[in-house]
Amino acid sequence: MPTAVEADLQNKAQSVPPGTFRHTVLLSAKRFKSTWAELGKLLVQVRDEAKYEEWGYPSFEAYCLKELHIKKQTALKLTRSFSFLAKHEPPESVKEEEFVQRAPAFEVVEVLADAEERGQLSPSEYRSLRDSIWNPEKPTTELKREFAERFPRPPPEPPADNVQLRRLAQMARKLASELSGSRKVPSAIAERAAALADDVEELASGVTNA
Known part of the structure; x- marks a missing residue:
């Protein structure tokens, strides 16, 4: 049984004239899990030739998401990965059919x-x-x-001081809130936690405004 995405792609394909480039891309999107290079190649063409504008979409990303159900990050990975292969595997080194189907x-x-x-x-x-x-x-x-x-x-780059302090302030405030809401925690401990949260929030505010 087809998924909701597959059904939507099929319906869209039926509403587009068969044999057109747009129809070809829609069909490729349905099977891109097994033939990702085929879709990557087509998406590069859609992007580079701004085909999405002809089809009523304001951007390449909007076209991928709304018509193909492909998120921006996935579209980027597909186009970049295909471009990488195409760069290192010129047409004369690998037959096009083999390139697309056996990538x-x-x-x-x-x-x-x-x-x-x-x-x-x-x-x-x-x-x-x-x-x-x-x-x-x-x-x-x-x-x-x-x-x-x-x-x-x-x-990964270490977070900036202000980002790190804001995160720590949020953690301190959450801890203070949970401690004050627990019947098993003495009020003196909850109060110290609240005071600590106040201090960290003040410190974070000072760094942010610096």
């Missing part, structure tokens, strides 16, 4: 595209990995884990 797993390509964007993956390194990427017998989870370890994401 490496999306999860694997996404890791490599991210690594290249961070400057961790060079063209020569991609060539050294190519055989394992295009090998259909290589487990996707194994490849993804291997590449994630080889090209680790940098640690």
